[in-house]
Amino acid sequence: MSTLDRARCRLGAHPFALDTALAAAVLACMVVGSFADPHGPDGVAWGLRTPEPSSLLLMTLGAAALAFRRRAPKVVLALTGAFSLVESVSGDPRAPVVMSAVVALYTVAASTDRPTTWRVGLLTTTVLTGAAMLAGPLPWYAQENLAVFAWTGIGATAGDAVRSRRAFVQAIRERAEKAERTREEEARRRVAEERLRIARDLHDVVAHHIALVNVQAGVAAHVMDRRPDQAKEALAHVREASRSALDELRATVGLLRQSDDPRAPTEPAPGLDRLDELAGTFRNAGLQVEVARADQGTALPTAVDVAGYRIIQEALTNVQKHAGSGARAEVSVVRVGPHIEITVLDDGTGPGGVDTAPAAGGGHGLLGMRERVTAVRGTLTTGPRYGAGFRVHAILPVDHVPAENRSLNRPSGNRTDAAEDPV
Incomplete structure (x- = not known):
């Protein structure tokens, strides 16, 4: 002008x-x-x-x-x-x-x-x-x-x-x-x-x-x-x-x-078995990420496994985008009875950061996480932490998932035959 x-x-x-x-x-x-x-x-x-x-x-x-x-x-x-x-x-x-x-x-x-x-x-x-x-x-x-x-x-x-x-x-x-x-x-x-x-x-x-x-x-x-x-x-x-x-x-x-x-992608759908690889990509981007697991190698249904991976991925992406420089994130995956509890915490206080964005209605990231959790009949809790930072807590069932999600089987390896990937 x-x-x-x-x-x-x-x-x-x-x-x-x-x-x-x-x-x-x-x-x-x-x-x-x-x-x-x-x-x-x-x-x-x-x-x-x-x-x-x-x-x-x-x-x-x-x-x-x-x-x-x-x-x-x-x-x-x-x-x-x-x-x-x-x-x-x-x-x-x-x-x-x-x-x-x-x-x-x-x-x-x-x-x-x-x-x-x-x-x-x-x-x-x-x-x-x-x-x-x-x-x-x-x-x-x-x-x-x-x-x-x-x-x-x-x-x-x-x-x-x-x-x-x-x-x-x-x-x-x-x-x-x-x-x-x-x-x-x-x-x-x-x-x-x-x-x-x-x-x-x-x-x-x-x-x-x-x-x-x-x-x-x-x-x-x-x-x-x-x-x-x-x-x-x-x-x-x-x-x-x-x-x-x-x-x-x-x-x-x-x-x-x-x-x-x-x-078209030929790799299997990602799951919690690739959590360390996911955390490594964020560490390479400059985000301090700590991962703690206490799920005793629980074998999860495909839908729950994918949902858990995507929730952690989206939560860490929000930390990277909104929490500000020098923020730290903590990821924990714990087996509690018939459920898997996933928690992502951060201590970011960036301007308009992740701790304030959800209060204004959130974006597509939080909405997508909530839809994934609802699809497997779990619960999701999000909100700012006391003092600073943000908390994402998801509880996903290990066994009780919808039949249509239980019937999905993730391939065990790469699909390399062209006849198996026609489109």
Whole structure:
């Protein structure tokens, strides 16, 4: 942002101060102009005349009214017009009190519509010019009277031009915002349609071929003992259907991948047996991590094992991100009856650190930990520690987990056969 833009922002934040400064500037111009005599021996002469006290008072009142021009533009125009009318009829007709009325007329024109600008501008110009020509001490054709007509017309025209430009810029901005929303909505619609198409294709591929595999497998099981030849034929159909399903799945999912996308992971899902390796990665990043285990080598179901690993990983990541430099973390994994208790403590006090972020609602990390714990029917407690730091405590069941999670078996080794990773 440039210096001019910053100045505009500051002035826009304090409109009354800006109007007060404008009123002071207008008053200074009127006072200085009141000492000038346009009919001097050598043209405009300075100091040949002195403004009357009444003229100075009217100038001051007119300028003071301009400080409220944004709050009540029409009222300010009426006041400044009245001061100008009084000066042109009963005072010094050459005193520039009308300058305050010109600024007020500009404000009205800039803040209202064009028909109102025409009506108000015509009325102001007619009243001030007509009064100066008909009731003023100078001849009707005097330069001062024509100046009133010219300056009021300029004020109304300039205000209307500013209002038109503001409306034009606002219309362009609204049009751009509408076009942006339209593009975003169109992109979301196309993404939704593409997802629906892919889901439909996958459903068709899987449903058809898996149904065929199921039927042929049932036939093979039924005739395995009495008709081995027919069972072999059914198994051949099963193999052919499964191969077709894999080929179609590979083709469908291949449409979603780019040429530079990484290959699908072939390592087994991580578990608590890799806890020391996980702690080592954070130590290499500069975080002091201490690990204590008292789970007696408990064999955990895959879902619980993965959930425990991910909870510790996310908790240590939060410590690394939020606890500040020099923070220490302690990780403990303890077997307590039918449960595994996982605790991650830190002593960080960084600005906006992990000890304060959860109080404001937390982020996706804490939400993800809670969802993982809920999925295996465990409990999770998080919160700031007394003094400083943060505490994450999870209790995970060793045996009592949902059936769908208990049925997941993590592979014991790397999957390296391409036929086993079709997509």
